[in-house]
Amino acid sequence: MSAAPFSPVDPVDLTARLIRCPSVTPADAGALDLAAALLEEAGFAVTRIPRNGVPNLFARWGARDATRRFGFNGHTDVVPVGDGAAWQRDPFGGEIVDGVLWGRGATDMKSGVAAFLAAAVDFVRRTPPADGAVVVTLTGDEEGPARDGTRAILDWMAAQGEGMDVCLVGEPTCPEALGQMMKVGRRGSITAYITAQGVQGHVAYPHRARNPLHGLTALLGRLVTWPLDAGTAHFDPSSLQITTIDCGNPANNVIPAEARATLNIRFNDAHTGTSLSEWLRSHAAAVEEETGIRLSLRTEISGESFLTAPGDFTELVAAAVEAETGLRPEASTSGGTSDARFIKDLCPVVEFGLVGQTMHQVDERVPTAQIETLKAIYGRILAQYFA
Template identity: 70%
Template sequence: MPVDPVQLTVDLVRCPSVTPEEGGALVLLEGLLSEAGFACTRVDRNGTPNLFARWGQKGAGRTFGFNGHTDVVPVGDAAAWTHDPFGAEIEGGYLWGRGATDMKSGVAAYVAAAIDFVTETPPENGAVIVTVTGDEEGAGRDGTLAILDWMQTEGEAMDACIVGEPTCPSTMGEMMKIGRRGSVTFFLEAQGVQGHAAYPHRARNPLHALVKLLDRMTAAPLDQGTAHFDPSTLQITTIDCGNPATNVIPAKARATVNTRFNDAHTGASLIDWAKGLIAGVEAETGVTITLRPEVSGECFLTPPGPLVDLVAAAVEAETGIRPELSTSGGTSDARFVKDHCAVVEFGLVGQTMHSVDERVAVDQIAPLKAIYQRVLQEYFA
């Protein structure tokens, strides 16, 4: 009997898997996949729950993979919800609950598609891999990265992969992601000399130096965009010195800056750019500015080609819409998968993810399963 992706979504949403809790979601999926003949392995690392499942022989002629997560962000104010956040109630054409959109419906769709595909039309010399992490909404260091590290050690490999994150802004089928911008955060601390505001010549104001630096960072665009990416962006997210007094020049000041960058840059090149600006401001002001950079992902692109064309054609066949090839949005675990194999992202409409009353249109879940199953059929044809 075919796996019902709507019922599977219901079952998954009822698992309270707020990062880092597993909540029963991976146990549920492991049981379902094992019954269908998948060899399942829990790849937990540092308390983070992860699941790897393969149907077919290791090292088969062709191997197609899926990646996603069952962990969810916190509910927030439960009283603000009109439905139980973990009740998975179906009402008004929607399935309501935390993770309904991001991304338990996507996981349910690709798990159901993978099981039905290998049950109904098993490939003769192929393998299907399903990976699910419980750490996408957290730091991400022990989630998909842990699975990929384990796969490398064990000689497991995917030739191509779909990440099932929500990708469509408003209409099912309108957009797929063929890349993502990179992200680097600059944590800045300026060390000056404290003093009386009426005698600035006896002090060295770290705020003046920090403001000068931030002005230079934001004075001009980082670039004008590239063939597949919009212009890179840079945003100051916080400035603070913790000074309660109006007549005291503080000794220290801190700021945080985040940039989302395209393929005109790398994390390393932007760090070097920031260091150059810092050196100039230090020389002018005598204030010492320390930089702690944190690169959470490099920019990547899966160029239009066989995998992109395959997924786009499957989406069009099932929805009647040719998806836009986009690199918009934040980061996803595709930033890790791209170091392993070619990867694209396609999923449902993501308008309510992370919000109160998160919900997914029930009539989109089965078509998503159909798209994933069509991809598998065409890939192994």
Template identity: 65%
Template sequence: MLDAADLTARLIRCPSVTPEEGGALVLLEEELRRAGFDCHRVDRNGTSNLFARWGAKGARTIGFNGHTDVVPPGDPASWTHPPFSGHWDADDVIWGRGATDMKSGVAAFVTAAIDFVRDTPPDGAVILTITGDEEGPSRDGTIALLDWMAAQGERMDACIVGEPSNPEVMGEMMKIGRRGSATFRIDARGVQGHAAYPHRAKNPLHALTRMLAELTAAPLDQGTAHFDPTGLQITSIDCGNPASNVIPEAARAIVNIRFNDLHTGDSLSDLLRAHADRIAAETGVALSVTAEISGEAFLTQPGPFVDLVRGVVQQETNRQPVLSTSGGTSDARFVKDHCPVVEFGLVGAHMHQVNERVPAQQVRQLKTIYQRILERYFA
């Protein structure tokens, strides 16, 4: 029986800060090949990814998705134990970058899959997709794996993403969807002039702040059955003007919108551009909007697969997890175009922090949950 906590510590010792592979996928491939998994490295544009399947192609298949890349650790001197030491202390806690997000989740589903196919070989297949580009641009990670799978005729019927999903305690929450995320850059261009003679200028800040005031005047919606209200945040306003007596020629702002299933990236782009066009016509200041859509809102409807995962979590933790769509984005936003997907993983309290750490018992509990899901799925 493979120890998920031990594999977590070994993975932490691989310095896999995006986009460096750091030896993490090499380690996993060795373990999976030894267990009889068919493994393929799916590297694209310098990003390392791993596909592994046990069982026949085309059989009934459940998949797991996760990442071994981590965010930078910051100043190592700020850590109680070195960030890539995988230090295991006397309280049975494992320290290091990736301890919660999410080398522990990967270790849990890898060891669960290996033990499951060894002890109770299923009439079906288990697929693991592990990327090194979740914390980075996310263009050549899970997307590359799904592209490769489509070209090879590989398919998952359902998938679990092992991201940390619990805010405080194991079993309190699982994710059945995510809000969409869009960033809008609004550029305003007017006519520079002296602040004492505004009639000879066109102040881009006046037009820009008017548009921002309109966007924030009222909520975009009141939320839906499974989603909170859409949130709009102004994250930057700048004109690069050091002089107090000069009306600037140009100004820009950045707006981030986390949106529910009442909207799409395109519909929000249309909304902001309609505001910009109207205010430009009224003020004579040119306003343009550039959109970057990180992911669309999606929902895996409650049903047999969601019920299966929720039932196992409740049985193993004595808590019925809330079905949530909260939080930021994850690679589930790509998997949802391939198959139904849910997210369940560890408590995320320490992720991305200095002194990131995880109790070894929690990693082992997650492994047990994943193994029970596999058993029920193929029962």
């Protein structure tokens, strides 16, 4: 007996409706309501998982203990629009002009969310797997601190006995053409906040003062010239970047009492966040001894480096992308961080999505044809996974 006919979900229309929800982190503005309604209508069991004011959603079609459980992950929150007057189109209008969809989140990543929601709903309606489950996890805290988003969902899943055997994250991954690249890992990220404590005084009498900037700049100079590594088999060399130096001193004839700096290291699998914290502290201790300037240091590790090893899952994604686009995606670990850094502790994770050229920019936009192709790719991945 054939399945009852149904109308496929239009991923372009769904993306436009999501864009019209001004869900700047951590506001939801109705975005998760749209997703929940679509999933519930298709038979998904939907659970809201708010934590500390952050909206999150977990949805599962099929049994909790299914033999095969395929997961999608994404976020509905977006970054601020910046100067709204600089936009050619309403950043929350979701307008389609000459085959291009405009708005904040068009690329990062309401289009990816819409594409995998549409693919998942159509799949379970058309060819529901007898022994499988499809899981969708959505957060409103990816562009923000990321403490109460996907982390909260994973904590809840562990407590409830929920799981995923593989997970696809719909972040934009392609540099110039859809199909060019998928992410099979990410560098880790550690931020260091450094405070140098000296003694304030008159610049004409330096012997009566101790300049904290001299100790701070000595440390920073040492760190930026120290080679961390030359790269590894799957990762580029680690990168240390100073992001700010400040002492809050408006006077040109006063030695300040205190100075601060912040730096970030994006690191490969030659390091861990802990090893880099120790490395930073050892250099701070050495400069403190040399200069007499007291240097204190606080670190925040937002994610460790990871790699999803080549195997059945990475090949499945690559083959589906190539079948729909004609391009064999490069398996890359480049770029920033994503919520894949949390999911990798649960199951193998791969990221694939749209071309990311306009993400976070004024006039963020995407050709509608790319959204339709992305849905086809996700649908093919589901069909092959459960074949």
